[in-house]
Amino acid sequence: MKLDQSGLEILDRDECRALLSRAAIGRIVFTHQALPAVQPVNFILSRGDIVFRTSGTSRLATAAADTIVAFEIDDFDTAARTGWSVVVVGRARRATDPREIAALAALPLESWAPGTRDTFIRIHPELITGRRIGDGALAS
């Protein structure tokens, strides 16, 4: 087990990818009007990219298109004080090619939020880091 300087277990890239493939909700971190912003989204992992839907007029569609963002997933057990988190950093891009949009629309990805969500944002991970705290039982 490899530890970081804070004493947390370092998750390797394969472990991080496995956790990403099983998670349903993540938090996208971006800048909005020069302030730090964060918003939960339901997502799917497709060919290694994080994909989520939004409406074309949303803050996310505007602020998170063609820019570097962070994306975080985690799961913690408050009583046991255990858990893990995975953070991805990469470029977010709005899908514009009709064939790409058709392919993304065929994914099993339905937005939880009401209304039309016909804009797809994908994040291609450049950096993936993960940490586990406690006994790691949550990661299994």
Add this chain to the structure above:
Amino acid sequence: MKLDQSGLEILDRDECRALLSRAAIGRIVFTHQALPAVQPVNFILSRGDIVFRTSGTSRLATAAADTIVAFEIDDFDTAARTGWSVVVVGRARRATDPREIAALAALPLESWAPGTRDTFIRIHPELITGRRIGDGALAS
């Protein structure tokens, strides 16, 4: 029930504060080496401020001292597709006054992470926003 333009229920400030007072884990959003960064921390609400511990040499202690950050808590039920999130934006400040540090050290706030965590960061909320999706059962 007030809805935003995405059709999500808007939580009022009192509801957001109540959720903050009950949560144990939140995610601090900041900038590190010109990139968006996000890290989960266990925290406590003290006199309306978000307070957490870190080590004096951590990335957080350096990057999140005296700067505007976002702080997010949420809880989602993947099966029911319900949940809520609260986002705070405000200035993060490292406690330096010995009396303030003594007062913060007396709070029931123990870091989950191993090692010495004798640096206290507090975030004074300037903006608090919250949203709920689905039937809202999780917020009770």
